Amino acid sequence: MLFEIIHVILIWSVPTLFAITVHEAAHGLVAKWFNDPTAWQYGRITLNPVPHIDIIGTILFPLLSLMTGGLMFGWAKPVPIIPRNLKPRKYAMIFVALAGPFSNIIMAILWAFLMIQHPVFGSNIAWFELAQAGVIVNLSLATINLLPFPPLDGGKVLIELLPYSKRWLLDLLDQYGLMILIVMMFTGILGVILSPIFNTLALIVKLIVGIR
Structure with a gap:
């Protein structure tokens, strides 16, 4: 039982750490492309997971998500970005926000390609389980972060698209958004809302890699 x-923890922890690390590094990298080197200066554009780890968001909540059987939910230390440095300001912030979930979709595709190569490795079931976990983790993170709800990446996109006079509500939600999301996760509401998005992304990945 202990084994x-x-x-299970080892199988899921590797792709989870990698997914969250790449997600945050992608934010920083795109911000650097748009003239904000802050993340680079703080050493956050790196595939080393250590600078990105948040004990609660990177370790505790992914474990709780795994135990409850819902979509993988977690976060890392936010990458430092100074919006006023971004040029052009409005559209750059949208690209920076979308870089995270987009990187997770790319990783899900790569893990899926590895998963379908499983027969090459004979009876190595652990390889298949690792790749499968990689697909699920990355699609889960992409799905959650596409939700147009602060402080998620989708919420940041929505803020940029709204006129200034309408942003105050989302700014208010940004203060309590994480708490609301946690409650929604444990009550099952979040899973109901996000399942259609997850299933759509999963279908796209299957079509790309040729999984029937």
Whole structure:
């Protein structure tokens, strides 16, 4: 029993750490492309997970998500970005925000390609489980972050698209958004809302890699 628990944690922890790390590094990299080197200066454009780890968001909540059987939910330390440095300001922030979930979709595709190569590795079931976890984790993170709700990436996109006179409500939600999302996760509401998005992204990945 203990071995099985350790096995599951190891299988899921590797792609989770990698997914969150690449997600945050992607934000910083795109911000640098748009003239804000802050993340680069703070050493956050890196595939080393250590600078990105948030004990609660990167370790505790992914474990809780795994135990509850819902979509993988977690976060890392926010990448430092100074919006006024971005040029052009409005559209740059949209690209910076979308870089995270887009990177997760790319990783889901790569993990899916590895997953369909499973027969090459004979009876190595662990390889298949690792790749499968990579697909699920990345699609989960992409799905959640596409939700147009602060402080998620989709919420940041929505803020940029709204006129200034309408942004105050989303700015208010930004203060309590994470707490609301956590409640929605544990009550199952979040899963109901996000399942159609997850299933759509999963279908796209299947079509790209040729999984029937």
